[in-house]
Amino acid sequence: MLSERQMMILRAVVRDFTNTGVPVGSKALAKQLPIHVSSATIRNEMAALEEQGLIKKTHSSSGRIPSVEGYRYYVDHLVKPDPLRPNDIDVIQSSLGGDFHKIDEIISQSATILSNLTSYTAFTLKPELKDSRLSGFRLVPLGKRQIMAILVTDSGDVENQTFDVAGDVDGEQLEAVVRLINDQLVGLTLPEVLRKLQADIPAKIAHYLQSPQGFLDIFGDVLTRAAQERFYVGGRLNLLNFSQDSDVDSLKSLYSLIDKTDDIASVLGQPSDKISVRIGNEMTNDALRNFSLITATYDVDQHGQGMIAILGPTRMPYSRMLGIVGAFREELAKKLLDYYRFYDE
Amino acid sequence: MLSERQMMILRAVVRDFTNTGVPVGSKALAKQLPIHVSSATIRNEMAALEEQGLIKKTHSSSGRIPSVEGYRYYVDHLVKPDPLRPNDIDVIQSSLGGDFHKIDEIISQSATILSNLTSYTAFTLKPELKDSRLSGFRLVPLGKRQIMAILVTDSGDVENQTFDVAGDVDGEQLEAVVRLINDQLVGLTLPEVLRKLQADIPAKIAHYLQSPQGFLDIFGDVLTRAAQERFYVGGRLNLLNFSQDSDVDSLKSLYSLIDKTDDIASVLGQPSDKISVRIGNEMTNDALRNFSLITATYDVDQHGQGMIAILGPTRMPYSRMLGIVGAFREELAKKLLDYYRFYDE
DNA sequence: TCTTAGCACTTGATTAGTTTGAGTGCTAAA
DNA sequence: TTTAGCACTCAAACTAATCAAGTGCTAAGA
Structure with a gap:
């Protein structure tokens, strides 16, 4: 249990250290605190805080510098999100104000905005329905030997892939296959489709195609891509600012972590309605030891839930960051609602 | 003009320094050279080389370490490409051996292979015809409010873009627009198309669409993307290995250079049939001061010419790198010929 | 019992001085 | 033209000294 005064001191230590990066001593604190006590008293209190x-x-x-537990206490009990600076509001308004022709543009732009506001690295995920279902599949012949496969889900995701085919394409055969896929698989969730694809589909397709394997490869490829959560990253390069003493190796593993699509869910963690802060080694991943991750979800009504996140050094100004994340999630949700409303009529 | 012996010494200096990174002195050289001379003699010769x-x-x-001019002389007159190591051959064979369904997979894979072989950063461009022409344009309705625009060029490039449309889509109107585009623009080079798009096309389209601007935006977007040279990068992170004393700023500008699609042509320079080496400040770009760039073209007969490149520290083992690039361009050309042959029948 | 002044002590950073070793240029003799 | 020898230079590694910031502890005062 912390006394009022100890809280005050802890708060000051965190704020000072996150601003300056220099360990904070008793004398400096004594000068700065609103109450009037000597540095010796502060030293005693600090000893108590260190004890805990x-x-x-x-x-x-x-x-002293805050420990991970100290940051945790600060974030849980002491911090108050800063209101946005007027300048930040301008940035958001103008960057999100333009006309967009697709959701992904908004989401990707959001990652950029967030990274600009924070000067850290930002992640954004578009709103997803829990289990999106296959709503359509096409094969569009493009040129003499090229075909594009297009897959659409009911949440509006589109995934496509162009590939070359040998020999003449029999239009009717293709149509038959497409009809088969749409008849059998539309309405199923993507994992279900994937399962069926390995089970009974190959046999059925074999009726129409002499070499079905190529087609199955393509379809499977588009399908897995569609099932993967797509996310956007802004301010990748900002990670370079925090590589202490140029530890190239940890920097590399950090970047591979970020670039590996399939790991992002495990990094960002479960969505929760509150804004979540994970600090340093609270994340299992070793490459993130010196980083903190702030994640927040945003809701777009019946269109599902998305996520935004920023990744910066453990020693980040949490109050400001929480302010930014909190405000931005609202702005983004609003923008998306507008967007859907416009296109849904 | 250099004497035989001076060449020998220059060659040894470059080889030693690129291998060890340590300035090489007269004594070490005396021990190592095939001829038997004293270190004092070497010193005299070195003074002459420095003079030049x-x-x-x-x-x-x-x-001594080589100057840019020294590397230049070495590369122009002294170096002999190393033959590939057996292991390297294996890597190439197995990585390029699989089945591919599109050119881009091969090209992108090539960037990865090259970066693995060299442990530097590699670039690859797919074979391009000089002026590729528009060969087809489609609009494919996907769902209730989504349309995909697809653009195909005669060199087989496909560019596509999904976008949302408001209100009901009139299929006939769309068809009319597509027909118009295909009638008027197919066969023109992409820059020509772009010019027309800003000139007389908008008026014509206005007959069919009440709000043509949205469509023009999309079409223009796909078009400029198609006109841009696409390139693949492998081993991005390897650049981190050579950031001396963690100069974050120059590293950042290096990465932005690499990621900015439109600059790549200016970086890679004009294609030439020979393998070209550009060293340090021979490149105008300041961020590349401590790097060297090896570029080479590869020919795929009537399918045009592509390019591969590797970017590493000025102090790279040129003989090995030239060997790798030289061998790989051949392998890649061969693979692509096979590929085209298969699909062209 | 809590607070505070005072003091001895610890530590990282900075600076200056020393030593070492690799390497150079120059001179004079072979 | 080559080479042995020598004086000289410089970065790097190490040592010692000083400084400044900060701590813990003690003992006196509120």
Whole structure:
């Protein structure tokens, strides 16, 4: 249990350290605190805080920095999100104000905006329905030997892939296959489709195509891509700013983590309605030891739930970041509602 | 003009320095050279080489390192491409051996292979005809409010874009527009199409669509994307290995350079039949001061000419790199010929 | 009992001085 | 033309000294 004064001190330590990056000592605190106490008193209180594992020293006679637990306490009990700066509001308004022709443009743009506002790395996921279902599949012949496969889900995702085919294409055969797919698989969730694709579909297709394997490869490819959560990243390069003493290896593993599509869910974690903050080693991934991740969901009514996140150094100004994330999720939800409303009539 | 012996020494300096990264001194050279001379003699020769600006000292009493001019001389007159290591051959064979369904997969895979072989960053461009022409345009309605625009060029490039439309789509109107585009624009080069798009097309389209601007935006977007040279990058992260003393800023500008699609042509330069090496500040771009770029074209007969490139530190083992690039361009051309042959029948 | 002044002590950073080793240019003799 | 020898230079590694910021602890005061 912390006393009022200890909370005040912890808050000041976190705020000071996140702003300056320098361990904070008792004297500086004494000058700065609203109450009037001597540095010796502060030292005593700090010793108590250290006892509880909330702050720590970098060496035996240094000032204190927050521990992971200290940040945690701060974020859970002490922080108050900053209101947006007027300038930030302008940035959001103007960047999100334009006309968009597809959801993905808005979501991708959002990642850029967030990274600009925070100068960290930002992630955005578009709103997803829990289990999106296959709503259509086509094969469009393009040129002499090219075909495009297009897959559409009921949440409006479109995935496509162009590929070359050998020999003459029999239009009727293609139509038959497409009809088969649409008859048998439309309405199923994507994992179900994938399962069927490995089970009874091949046999059925064999009726129409002499070499069905090529087709199955393509279809499977488009399908898995559609089933994967797509996310956008903004401000990738900002990670470079925090690579302490140029630790190339950890930087590399960080980037591979970010670029590997399939891991993103495990990194961002379960969606929750609140804004969530995970600090340093609270995340299992070792490459994130010195980073904190702020994630938040946003709701677009019946169109599902999306997610935004920012990744920055553990020592980030949480109050400001929470303010930005909190405000931006609202703005984004509003923008998307407008968007859907326009196109849904 | 260099004497036989001076060439020998220059070659040894470059080879030694690119291998070890340590300035090379007269004593070490004396031991290593095939002829038997004293270190004093070497010193004299080195002074002569320095006189000509081919090597330089890092400080007044250090060993020598090659200057840009020295590398240039080495590359132009002294280097002999290394033959591939057996292991490298295996890597190429197995990575390029599989079945591919589209050119782009091969080209993108090539970038990865090249970066693996060299442990540098690699670029690949697919074979392009000089002026590819528009060969077809479609609009495919996908769902209730979604349309996909597809553009095909005569060199087989496909560019597509999905977008949302408001209100009900009139299928006949769409067809009319598509027919108009195909009638008027097919067969023109992409820049010509782009010009027409800004000139007389809007008026004509206005007959069929009440709000043509949206359509023009989309079409223009797909068109410019198709006109842009697409390139693939492998081993991006390898650049991190050479950021001396973690100079974050230059690293950032390097990455933005690489990611900015439109600049790549200016970076890679004019295609030439020979393998070209550009060293350090021979490239105008400042971010590349400490890098060298090896580029090579490859020919796929009537399907045009493509390009491969690797970007690494100025201090790279040129003989090995030239060997790899030289061998790989051949392998790639062969693979692509096979590919085209298969699909062209 | 809580607070505070005072003091001895610890530590990282900075600076200056030393030593070492690799390498150079130059001179003079072979 | 080559080479042995020598004085000289410089970066790098190490040592010692100083400084400044900060701590814990003690003892006195509120």
